Amino acid sequence: MPAHPARVCARDWGWRHAGRKGFALSGLNLTIEPGQRVLLLGRSGAGKSTLLHALAGVLGGADEGEQHGRLLIDDEPPAAHRGRTGLLLQDPDAQIVLSRVGDDVAFGPENLGLPRDEIWRRVADSLRRVGLDIPLDHPTSALSGGQKQRLALAGILALHPHLLLLDEPTANLDPAGVLEVRDAVAAALEATGATLVVVEHRVQVWLDLVDRVVVLDPDAGVVADGPPEQVIAAQGAELAAAGVWVPGHHPSPVRGARNVGADTLLTTDRLDVSRSRANPLGHQVDLTVEAGRALAITGPNGAGKSTLALTVAGLLRPVRGAVRAADALAQGIGTDPLRWRSRELLTRIGTVFQEPEHQFLTPTVREELAVGPRALKLSERDIAARTEELLDRLRLSGLAGANPFTLSGGEKRRLSVATVLASRPRVLVLDEPTFGQDGRTWTELVALLESLLSDGHAVVAVTHDEPFVDALADTVLQLPAYAGSGAAR
């Protein structure tokens, strides 16, 4: 385990990403003492991930941007500590490199050129620390989301890090997975004493584990700093107003009048789904999608929620049973959404995938929003009107000229939801629409969906976000854990 935990020091530090006019962060002054556990907060786009990436030593090439001031780990530039700082990201799948559990954990230590005995000692030790008691040859693809995050954490611990950097490590997990990861981090800290910086919008999970909360603002630097209870008591309301999710200050959206006659738009008949056709989930789902109603699909990681959503959206072929569009939706083009042409689908069913990057097609945020309206052959004036409204409501106006791939996590998510809203499809199928959102952008998103519901659109949302379900859902379909993959073992 590390010889000593890291000390982090930022002095008038700032970073401007290449291609951006403004600095993502500027004038940052912050010292984190060895062994401190810091929860880093701030609204979406505040520069949290930028700071973590800089500390991990993966930002810094002159072609990547411009740096001001100094950012140091133990009085040296972060790049000198690469390999001893561990960065854990929010997407469980993005961080698993190899197909077997043991090899995946061994990957980092192998790159450090350690002797074989030492590598495998570290692998066993790290897996034990994160509570993953599975054979070393277990396939990584068969792990649940929470297990994958713990595996990625084990890979980091095997490097004997002196600084742990966690960027929304539980954002994509179901409630059980969230606790698994939190407990694994707690055990790792107990054993290593490493310094911790964790970013997470929903702070409740981490409050008991951290001893300090730091709130970042892109222009003002650190706007709050202190022990969690103290910061929340003294500045809770102010921080909530600025978009930070603060316990006791959660937004409470108002439900609109959904008085629209409840036309049935889509039904499913004993529907079973699968991505590979080889492993049907064994469901018999009968659901009804009605105008002006929101249906939430919930359930543990790996339960098949996304697959069900894509099938309902007419993008995947059912394994058994059927999806049928009612006349109110189909309007004369047949009842099977799979057979509709993409332009016909555009105004009828719009889908936001779980991974926002899969959807971006153009070099700027503004053009991206115009793709749907253009395919619908709207006038330039109407296209501009729709685009500007969405940019404004989802706080993307300042990013209209930015490349979609360079947005922050929360900004990407808002853009991918907005691109679908721009075509105003009657049925919106949204896979985790709120992930990565701060309190303000979350409230805007909910209000926008609420107004679409009042106008007779329907929402089908796959989500782990309980406040979102409470705010919006008329019906909840809870899928059971998928028994067939061994994922939940």
Ligand SMILES: Nc1ncnc2c1ncn2[C@@H]1O[C@H](COP(=O)(O)OP(=O)(O)OP(=O)(O)O)[C@@H](O)[C@H]1O
């Ligand atoms: N690679 C990049 N190139 C250009 N701009 C970037 C890049 N990465 C981030 N940005 C911009 O820098 C700013 C800060 O982004 P960052 O990802 O650090 O925010 P964040 O606080 O992590 O936000 P979120 O809560 O949404 O994840 C944002 O305006 C973002 O659009």
Ligand SMILES: [Mg+2]
């Ligand atoms: Mg981020």
